[in-house]
Amino acid sequence: MTTSNSAAPDARSSGEDAPPQGGNAPAGQRPGAGPQNSYPPLVGGQRLLGTIALSAAVFMNVLDTSIANVSLPAISGDLGVSTSQGTWVITSFAVANAISLPLTGWLTQRFGQVRLFLSSVLLFIVASWLCGMAPNLGSLILFRVMQGLVAGPMIPLSQTLMLGSYPKEKSSMALALWAMTTLVAPVAGPLLGGWISDNYSWPWIFYINVPVGLLSAWITWSIYRRRESPTRKLPIDTIGLVLLVVWVGSLQILLDKGKELDWFASSTIVGLAVVAFVAFVFFLIWELTDAHPVVDLRLFRGRNFTVGSVTLAVAYGVFFGNVVLLPLWLQTQMGYTATDAGLVTAPVGLLAIVLTPVVGRLMSKTDPRLLVTASFLVFSTVSFMRSGFTPQSDIGTLMIPTLVQGAGMAAFFVPLLSLAMSGQPPEKIASAAGLTNFLRITAGAFGTSISTTLWEDRGAMHHANLVEHINDGSQAAGQTLDMLGRTGLSHDQALAQLNGIIGNQSMTMSALDIFYVSGVIFLILIVMVWAARPRRGGGAVDAGGAH
Template structure:
């Protein structure tokens, strides 16, 4: 029901135990959402194996969630005004619980991907609405503290995700990485309803840009399916991949043309007229795509070719948030006092250093050697989100900040899905090249190769078994070298992004955009 005309009075801040429990419930829902972006990473080999598909197809579990989530983010503003923030948040959490249950029950990869896409779509409003409800629960003087507490959950989740996902996969079964959302979701929903049901935001009927939304779904979905299927169908030698590419391009051009002329666009493309917005949004999105692609690639390599269990791979990935948790409050406190372009530059330099360190891995790398770059990466994460969102929003007027935050998040999440597909595709292609080059050296003229084959024959293997064993060793080397190539190229791309940051104007010290950055950083 629409609220009466005239401005609605804001609800007073919560006090005492209501504020504490409200914060806990909202943070738990956010934690559950962010956890699901990382918990499946280390479980991909087990999921792919159980459902009888390749590891490349297993990455669709990640990309389907990300793409659907990205499509839902721009709709949050319209949905919250139409149905109310509290009702929309409650509905989003409960649908997230139901789709999590469906993910765990999935009998095959097709059903799992469909359930993950639904899960990603219904999860879209959860994070922005948890921020909005949390900020309404605190007085303005404590807004910074509220967002710092909220941000801690989004930093702890990437630490817990790989550890929890690995342990569950090794000790129970992978469906339980989805089932654990059910009790958390029910608990968060019941607490939020008891505290916030009388604090509903005013609602009003607004037109929905249905044509723009349909075009958005068409071009984003076509592009992502093209990226996911291309590596299995020889890319543009496949008529299906060509058709998807054409649909994606035409859909994108039609989407841009429509949105630029629509009175109530689902995505406000006029925001790109602002230099700080496009420079910050592009730098953050490309950087996030590189980061997320490598976050998916590393546990795949460790489990498939280094003999790591899902738990061990999770332990390697988990420390990524430790230094981020320590440094993020300091960055958030000081980003308005210093030039955020300097902070963002530090983030990209550290990301480049981390990936360069990984590009020197070999098949003999110890657990500690692989762990160190992950630990250092926490520094980059702390200096990445808040400064870049500060730059992106620094020249936005208050009424345009929600649209700008929604659009930048849409681009970032989409870039993460693209980064996953591109990283795994390049990894496979480079591994094929390295395998061919290494296999050429296995001949009678190579003393090392003949010595290895002779040793294997002496141990009781026939010639076919010996060659199969050598092929496995070549596979391990080829995929290691391919991973090194991806890490090295990613490091170079992070360095190339630094000049883009400096195309933006320096935000004024103490700019309002800095405080809004904390709210939109994740």
């Protein structure tokens, strides 16, 4: 992660000297030698175009975390895999994105934030095109990993460049514009993904990134190419990075393939578990003793950081797992089209967009624990509302909890990040924000795998329990078979139809179980968040802190 001071003040640019935009370098300063915030703010049309270009890149990036959710059945069906295997399309992107985040600070100081941002956008375009061209699941996952890896620097650097475009007294406006983009994308993602899947084909959910990304890159280069940050060579924790990739990757593959390979009855799963555990232990030891760790685990010595970051990770994992599960259930069990599933899940950002500025004003005078408590109460209520769904629930009933959930989102990310940053010295803010975001995104990937696996496992359990009641002595089963027989079905056809009804009911019961447990988890997290002791003015969320 990186802040607006991406490089140390004494760093010297290794690139060519270039005057700031407009040719007005601060008096007495060698052009291009100072940090990014030494450049004068942009004005007029340039600031407007710069804001649009940076927001478009953020929109494209965040959109790709939600647009595939409602398209999973279409992708899975077209590639000939199960929907549980199809979730790898989501988790592979999230894990790769999380792994690349800790490298953002090092890459920025090595190559400069403008060059790094443009490279991230252009490589994201290439990876998106390859995703659309993927002929099978394996290649699609490979290209999604590539997409996630190159996407890592885009979010924090977009905010850094945005802050540098505005005068200091308008920084809150810059952050508000940036945050609005990250809230609009989750609304548009399900709607756009559903509409594209129903009316065109799923590869277009990736192809649409190409024109958006090219436009963003062109405008950004036109405006920011003379506003490069200084660069310098820094050591990189190669061993720590390799260990990070190994343990996170092994654990994610274990979660994704566990059900398919019958969990620990499989030597592959056992091997992955051993590799993940050993790599994780060595990762902890190495990162706690290395002089330049890729992930600064010493931050966990602080109570506020530990409580804030862990609470955020767990809450986001539960939240994102439900975000993926809901459209899957709607399409596979309720007969919804991708477009209709998108309509049900899209309203989650509407109240968030409206209430986020209000929460921003409250942050300066309200204990963040109170805001988080209110958020988790909303999330818990929404989860319990969903646990009362039935196969007969209409679209209006299904949309109400999603709409209400937006109120919780408004008071979710920023207060928890503020809590985690509370009391952090300025030199630790970037590392703290980077680690917090790594935990959050990784938890989202794990939450997706865990929720979809539990959904199938508990669905099978409920199916077995319900089938036990289908026998000659069951009056309800007998009446149902008689009714089906009167429609012209044979006995075997009637039994198959009844089995389908039971399957639908069992998967619905399983989804409701997960929604209910999610509600309980959010209530537990309320207790956890009050273990923190926030300090006023202890820190601020850096670039990329709230997305």
